Amino acid sequence: MNFDVVVIGAGLSGLSAASAALGRGKSVAIVAKGSGNLSSASGHIQLLGHYPPEAQGHAGNPEEAIKTLIRKNPLHPYALLGIERIRDAVARFLKNSESFGLPYGGSLLENRLIPTSAGTLIPAALTPPSSWRDFSEASEIVVAGFKELIDFYPAFVAESLASRCKAPLKHLWVEMGTGAGRGLNSYDMALYMEKPEALKSLASQLKPHVKEGTFIFIPAVLGVTGHLALSESLESGLGCPVIELVTLPPSVPGHRLAEAFRRHLLRRGVEFLWGHDAVLEACNGKRCISLELGRGTGKGFSLKGRAFVLATGGVLGEGLMVLPGKIEETVLGIPVHYQKPFAEGDFLGSRELPLAMAGIKVNKALQPLSPETGEVLFENVHVAGRTLAGYDPYLEKSDSGVALATGYAAGLNAAGEDSSDDH
Numbered sequence: 001m002n003f004d005v006v007v008i009g010a011g012l013s014g015l016s017a018a019s020a021a022l023g024r025g026k027s028v029a030i031v032a033k034g035s036g037n038l039s040s041a042s043g044h045i046q047l048l049g050h051y052p053p054e055a056q057g058h059a060g061n062p063e064e065a066i067k068t069l070i071r072k073n074p075l076h077p078y079a080l081l082g083i084e085r086i087r088d089a090v091a092r093f094l095k096n097s098e099s100f101g102l103p104y105g106g107s108l109l110e111n112r113l114i115p116t117s118a119g120t121l122i123p124a125a126l127t128p129p130s131s132w133r134d135f136s137e138a139s140e141i142v143v144a145g146f147k148e149l150i151d152f153y154p155a156f157v158a159e160s161l162a163s164r165c166k167a168p169l170k171h172l173w174v175e176m177g178t179g180a181g182r183g184l185n186s187y188d189m190a191l192y193m194e195k196p197e198a199l200k201s202l203a204s205q206l207k208p209h210v211k212e213g214t215f216i217f218i219p220a221v222l223g224v225t226g227h228l229a230l231s232e233s234l235e236s237g238l239g240c241p242v243i244e245l246v247t248l249p250p251s252v253p254g255h256r257l258a259e260a261f262r263r264h265l266l267r268r269g270v271e272f273l274w275g276h277d278a279v280l281e282a283c284n285g286k287r288c289i290s291l292e293l294g295r296g297t298g299k300g301f302s303l304k305g306r307a308f309v310l311a312t313g314g315v316l317g318e319g320l321m322v323l324p325g326k327i328e329e330t331v332l333g334i335p336v337h338y339q340k341p342f343a344e345g346d347f348l349g350s351r352e353l354p355l356a357m358a359g360i361k362v363n364k365a366l367q368p369l370s371p372e373t374g375e376v377l378f379e380n381v382h383v384a385g386r387t388l389a390g391y392d393p394y395l396e397k398s399d400s401g402v403a404l405a406t407g408y409a410a411g412l413n414a415a416g417e418d419s420s421d422d423h
């Protein structure tokens, strides 16, 4: 199999890369051994939530915060891209999300404060359709829990949010009669909510609590594929805004985004090769020629590309492997940049963690560099997302933002590689 661009990884960075290369008219394959972290993530895109990190306050305007970060930290992935590329990546994502039927809201210019099932408000710039409305003018907020759903406690949410919201909060339970005989997680409950009688039952239990100016907060369980129609139908039936609160994993909004984005790319001709552990098969000098898929299964085959995007999700995504005393990159064997000891640091502190900062060092074209000499290791490989070195997404709240922007840029760079004629 032979493609213009081969993307390794199907998380947000890989999907963004594929979309960008496809937009340049290239043939694109995505190979992934698993679905990535997006499928269990919140679905909120944090571009830069906290800056400067030591202040621990949320950045009101991510674009301004990113410009400051770029000036102060020229090795940060955002600094390698520059603000124009980041703007283009955000615009492309917002347009894409509309065309795949999950229109995200927000912009690079404002962090919205999103209520969560932990009773906190988290800063996010781009938000799924039903996760945010401006509730500052609500006359009352009703937090509704589902008796059959595990890990969502409306009294706790209401009490925790009380000091963060102007409106008075009250809480209640609804009972869906799922008949499951056990506690359901959010994903199970979201599937159950796709039954027509389930939405009717929810609406009838909530309706008596709706007054002028009421906002309802519920856990994010309003369907999986049919989500948008369910959410609109519930709001119009109740005559008030209903905001879905992100839950513990498996978190349905991340799953909705992953599925909608993948279906969109599949419809547009991207070839998905699922369940394959990709490893380097052949290279010619500094050019990667092919990957071997399915090594050791007796059914191995070769996947060739003119250019490659390495979007393998770092340690969590299994693109980086932490071993005693060292960290290895699992697909191409690229040396990983890290400080020793990498497993130390204060996880709850206000300084970057060495393990979070570990990854592949790259240049402005996102080509991998030797951590020792700085030379380009593969000219036709571009690295994106959590596998990159030089930023701590947990501290600055930039995980999906960096994945989105570097994925987009890596996809464009890989599409540009197609003009090369040396193989």
Ligand SMILES: Cc1cc2nc3c(=O)[nH]c(=O)nc-3n(C[C@H](O)[C@H](O)[C@H](O)COP(=O)(O)OP(=O)(O)OC[C@H]3O[C@@H](n4cnc5c(N)ncnc54)[C@H](O)[C@@H]3O)c2cc1C
Pocket: 008, 009, 010, 011, 012, 013, 014, 031, 032, 033, 034, 035, 036, 037, 038, 040, 041, 042, 043, 044, 045, 046, 047, 249, 276, 277, 278, 279, 311, 312, 313, 314, 316, 317, 318, 319, 330, 331, 384, 385, 386, 387, 397, 398, 399, 400, 401, 403
């Ligand atoms: C529970 C949770 C909540 C989160 N909440 C937020 C949030 O609120 N805001 C935010 O901004 N971000 C959040 N994130 C982070 C975000 O979803 C992603 O982790 C981030 O976007 C990184 O994406 P990625 O594409 O780099 O990697 P991943 O999503 O991890 O994707 C990596 C891909 O590479 C594949 N892969 C790895 N190695 C190989 C190999 N050898 N061969 C083939 N395929 C391979 C994996 O199977 C996977 O498909 C959350 C993450 C989690 C887990």
